[in-house]
Amino acid sequence: MKIYTKAGDGGETYLASGIKVKKTDSRVDLYGTCDELNSFLGLALTHSSGLEEEFTEYLSSIQHLLFEIGSELAGYVPRDAEGSILTEQDIENLEKEIDRLTLSLPPIKNFILPGGSEIASTLHIARTVCRRLERDVLRYVESQGEIAGNVRKYINRLSDYLFTAARYANLKQERTETTWKSRTKK
Template structure:
């Protein structure tokens, strides 16, 4: 159980922050950037959910994802030094659930004939914003994983990759199952 009764500690005033292991790192450290960007993704999903009254199915999926993103943040906040999963880690079952929900939503979508521009209904537009933030989290995590001294679990990397796919499909679902998508018209404004 997490207890937060004091919000400021002043321990970060020197430009460092503590990982879940207690180790202090600069606030610009890649690991900090990774879970910070996951947190941004979560916040953008929260805004998207404000606009999903007409799609309670998608809203419920996003509620589960928001909880998963806290799990992912916890996973990233404790380095996996010896390949042990002694702390909270993202599991393959969470990735599999995302894949199932992508397939479930994708079944009803109109086939794509062009790339989709971010837009349409407000909920869809915010899901596109969350998708782009998620892609940034994925890039930061990939850079972090490429460092020999930094280990990430495969499931964490898979989860964030699958999440960006989910957010794309969910945006189309919210846009009247693809009927309200805004399509790219190449060279339209030449």
Template sequence: MKKSLLYTRTGDAGTTSLIGGQRIAKNSPRVSAYGSVDELNAMIGLVQAHCADMDNFVTSTLLTINNTLFNIGAYLATPSDDVTIASPAKDEESPSPIAPELLSELEHQIDLLDSSVPQLRQFVLPGGSIGAAHAHVARTVCRRAERDILTLADTGAYVHPAVLTYINRLSDYLFILARYINHFNGHPEITWKQ
């Protein structure tokens, strides 16, 4: 019987391979960073499933985000060239793993959704419809991914600033998306009562 290609047994002792073959501990800051991005990507897929009957621009944006997060995960899974000091010169030398138009488009989508919902006058609690609740969970996973990427950078590993900018903006998008999903479905938002 031929062995399944779904398991390799190489990670049984708690290590994994980075792109390029280097093995590191599965609980290292690098693996935590791209693991959180992977979890975020799965959450985006769940949100997308809830948005299947919504406007095409929402599902199209979520698919673009899926692809971008996969690219960010691959970037984080590739060890840097041991250049550990971030500087403006380093940023100019390193190609951005995020195309500038992806960030611009995400900001455009934030503005579009924000213009479609009532003005925010109170703090909104996570929840409402199931889709909005999942968008809020995705937002919190996004913030954790951001913290894990910063932790990786704190170890001295170089992380291009565009990665952090995109992840930060993505959490804003997920917040307004949650509000838009509730609005689209006619579901009242839950506001904080002090």
């Protein structure tokens, strides 16, 4: 099988539902942004040496789940009653992992600027892409159609996880977090 099909040369593509759309269609934007997010997680994992296996395996499991979320955003409709591959349990698992990582982190007393180790910096980028995906999903829902509620909840929670994971990676790699300092406050 060749990687190129030439089918999209005219600026159109097919959604997973079989519907032909322009490549500028908002659904294409949604699954493209989900793919971008997944790619940043892949980059983060390349910088994960020395971090515990439980942490890196969880990041990897998110990548696999994001691939399925991307297919839903592309129009694939799962056969379950919820209308999504994602379950409430997936959201609860994400919350439990946030809580697990938070236990070892110092309390937040100031805004934290993105940075630190390579993995933490990449996770911060992933967090911002995740927030963009969330905004784009909400715009899509407001203007054109429905996206399964579990997908919306998961993406919202995922950005919180990515922030926490970035902090955790900095802690484990012994990097100091940079706190924001206002120019107007002394």
